[in-house]
Amino acid sequence: MKLKFLLATMLLALGLSAGAQTIIKFSHVVAADTPKGKASEFFAKKAAELTKGKVKVEVYANSALYKDKEEMEALQIGSVQMLAPSLAKFGPLGVKEFEAFDFPFMFDDTAELHKITQGPVGAAMLAKLEPKGIKGLAYWDNGFKSFSANTPLKMPADYKGKKFRIQSSKVLEEQIRSVGGIPQVMAFSEVYQALQTGVVDGTENPISNFYTQKMHEVQKHLSLTNHGYLGYAVIVNKKFWDGLPADVRGQLEQAMKEATVYANQIAQEENDKSLAGVRASGKTVIYEPTKDERMALKKAMAPVHIKMADRVGKDTLKEFYKATGFDPTKL
Ligand code: LMR
Numbered sequence: 001m002k003l004k005f006l007l008a009t010m011l012l013a014l015g016l017s018a019g020a021q022t023i024i025k026f027s028h029v030v031a032a033d034t035p036k037g038k039a040s041e042f043f044a045k046k047a048a049e050l051t052k053g054k055v056k057v058e059v060y061a062n063s064a065l066y067k068d069k070e071e072m073e074a075l076q077i078g079s080v081q082m083l084a085p086s087l088a089k090f091g092p093l094g095v096k097e098f099e100a101f102d103f104p105f106m107f108d109d110t111a112e113l114h115k116i117t118q119g120p121v122g123a124a125m126l127a128k129l130e131p132k133g134i135k136g137l138a139y140w141d142n143g144f145k146s147f148s149a150n151t152p153l154k155m156p157a158d159y160k161g162k163k164f165r166i167q168s169s170k171v172l173e174e175q176i177r178s179v180g181g182i183p184q185v186m187a188f189s190e191v192y193q194a195l196q197t198g199v200v201d202g203t204e205n206p207i208s209n210f211y212t213q214k215m216h217e218v219q220k221h222l223s224l225t226n227h228g229y230l231g232y233a234v235i236v237n238k239k240f241w242d243g244l245p246a247d248v249r250g251q252l253e254q255a256m257k258e259a260t261v262y263a264n265q266i267a268q269e270e271n272d273k274s275l276a277g278v279r280a281s282g283k284t285v286i287y288e289p290t291k292d293e294r295m296a297l298k299k300a301m302a303p304v305h306i307k308m309a310d311r312v313g314k315d316t317l318k319e320f321y322k323a324t325g326f327d328p329t330k331l
Pocket of ligand 1: 029030068085086142167187188205209
């Protein structure tokens with residue numbers, strides 16, 4: 001009898017402590033060995049530490065749970081609690097202001113970018129996600145994109161007639177069209193195979209994504225164009241987040257703050273390491289465009305800014321141009 005009672009008490013205690021632990025599923029589409037992959041693991045560790053085990057963050061890398069489009073839906077219905085989609089993913093959700101990040105040659109460097117992502121404009125943009133049931137917690141950097149293909153990409157004419165995989169973004173579609181290419185929207189997890197089988201001829205991404213998805217195995221030429229930015233917003237299901245006990249939420253906010261510093265510290269480093277990896281593989285010719293070639297690409301893509309201005313909103317663009325000093329009419 002006594003033993004039975006003891007057993008029951010133990011089971012109850014076990015059940016209670018299991019019930020007390022909150023699980024956060026954090027899904028993303030890139031490899032673990034990338035800026036986003038590493039930062040999400042860092043966050044998971046910090047969250048466990050600061051909440052003293054009350055919260056367990058389970059990170060699912062490489063589209064293990066969901067592909068690009070599905071993951072946003074999964075977050076909105078609460079099947080996952082946390083994501084860090086690229087900023088391009090918010091346009092299709094109906095928050096078109098985010099497409100300003102996709103404009104070619106918008107930022108010269110991360111200092112210009114951080115004026116937006118770490119300032120009031122970035123915060124106001126995150127707030128626009130709330131009516132969609134999404135709370136934005138932070139911006140994490142990846143880096144600047146480069147183009148790859150099986151033929152050299154030096155001048156705008158080299159892009160003509162080629163199919164390029166892009167993320168689902170009207171601005172990116174226009175960017176490819178501006179140089180005579182054919183944009184092909186597809187999920188990130190499908191890019192390697194599409195390149196391998198020739199469904200598309202080329203693609204664009206920061207080198208960390210290019211290398212960790214082994215795209216260098218199936219692309220002969222990589223041109224370091226640095227023509228556009230790719231970064232992330234870390235987001236949570238708003239209802240879930242608001243429902244957390246205030247102390248736990250505060251601890252997670254602290255963990256996110258530290259993970260964001262870490263993410264933005266390692267981003268460039270990870271991209272540099274990946275570039276060294278591509279170089280060491282000997283499989284892809286890495287080309288550094290001359291100043292004139294880069295300017296030719298910039299000029300060819302400048303009309304995208306004019307054409308897509310209304311779509312993104314003139315006020316948002318004005319803020320971006322103020323931060324970056326970029327003027328597409330003066331090229
Ligand atoms: C892509 O689809 O190219 C990127 O969004 C992948 C990522 O999340 O970095």
